[in-house]
Amino acid sequence: MPPQHNKSGDPARSLALLWRTQEPASRRRGKPELSVDRIVVAATEIADAEGLAALSMRRVAEALGVGTMSLYTYVPGKGELIDLMVDAAYADLDSGDRSGGWRERLRRIANANRDLYIRHPWMLQTITTRLLGPNLIAKYDHELSAIDGLGLSEVEMDSTVNLVNGYVESTTRQTLGAEQVARESGMDDEQWWRTYNPLLAALIDDSQYPVASRVGSAVGAAHQAVYDPDHEFSFGLERVLDGVQVLVDTRSAERSADPAAPAAGSPETSGSTARPAT
Amino acid sequence: MPPQHNKSGDPARSLALLWRTQEPASRRRGKPELSVDRIVVAATEIADAEGLAALSMRRVAEALGVGTMSLYTYVPGKGELIDLMVDAAYADLDSGDRSGGWRERLRRIANANRDLYIRHPWMLQTITTRLLGPNLIAKYDHELSAIDGLGLSEVEMDSTVNLVNGYVESTTRQTLGAEQVARESGMDDEQWWRTYNPLLAALIDDSQYPVASRVGSAVGAAHQAVYDPDHEFSFGLERVLDGVQVLVDTRSAERSADPAAPAAGSPETSGSTARPAT
């Protein structure tokens, strides 16, 4: 069980599955019993509730009241099932609201993605390279649209979307990882800290790590205070958006200095890692 | 095997292991045979070469020419072993050079972290909350030192370090994920794209995703051109640093407006997720 990599076999089969080509064919008389969608939904419920580690073909089959091997009629394997789960999950992102300036739009996108990851923490353990499902492409299109027409080159637009998404991912992964550890250890941060602080104090020579000690205790103190836990996320996001702002302002200044120049491709910047992959 | 979460049992035991308390005791006469360090090194070699998924207690024991269960004399379980591997890996970060401005220092830190992750890709699949080993703390201290004295509050310093590290993590994870998929599928991006482009074209209605199509092909074209693959990373990093710069400039302006104010704690910003965790 490779921890997070998906897919194994024929990409053409995967694509057909993602786009639901040749779906129902000729259902049997009685209730449809099984289907790709029912399997994906059941699997997602398990992963949402107990994590990707608890997701097994046996568990999914059991939840559907069906033999394990029956799943393989509809899905080539576990990897492809996870791919399907990911694309299906992205359908939950509502992409309606396009109002406001680009900064507000990006902020809204970041928050929507964060909420989605919180709803489906297992998504942060998957690799989405070459996962070209309908919902993922729609998401990519929606996100790019938020910064279209600002004078950025296409490659810069891709980079910017990746930058924001990357920030959301890493931050949320951190948050959820901490929650998971707290849940599994049965101790929240505060309890854990109080319990093992003496031991740590004996182990760690504060004078050897002066800055870490100072910052560590300040951060610890801040955690004691009552505060909205989303503030940290928003704070960092504004820093990222400030960085984007600098880029947008630069390109904007270039355009007004040379109004004939098209918006496309400033040559000294380079492309992203994968093509439309998020 | 929970895919990426570590530790299971007594945190005190874990800490003792990380800090190598009560290490050698009374070695047997002959060669030391086994030790925590030898186990960690062997396990790291396997994970480096074949990924975290290929790491099993059996494999490690085999590599050391020893019975599987012998490992449990030195290490409580696989989770703790991974914790030890992570902390040991951070020892490879050379933290010597402290020259240059804060921006250059952060750039150097980001690149060093990226190189480390490329050397040890499995690190990106681990959760490091509450992992308080000596090397991780040293790293935290070193990174905070790079932005000490700029007028940022302690909480802001923590956020900033997390921001940069988060950027490095998400970007590198993307890069390495793509490499892994390419390796396992036996097709690089270019081959894959050429092979499945016809199928994709039939599936995807370009007019439905206008921006994604335009940007996707531009990014694809950029990938054809010869360019340094690290440019994308550096480009995004500069955006992040621009964002930090805005913050630093703001605090700097505040300080010169009110020179009596201390550097600490602006109350409307909040702490990070874990205490000294990276």
Added chain:
DNA sequence: TGGTGGGTCCGTAGGGCGTACGGGTCAGTG
């Protein structure tokens, strides 16, 4: 109406995994 083909379902088995448990082995000590 009497097949019969194919879609659907699933039992079995093989090869992984982590680790609990209990029994060997042997260096050093009393």
Added chain:
DNA sequence: CACTGACCCGTACGCCCTACGGACCCACCA
């Protein structure tokens, strides 16, 4: 010389994914 405790490890249990081949049963056709 007997003992003891650290070290080592064989076996076994329960989990995992999935290849393979058989069982079932509906839909269609002759």
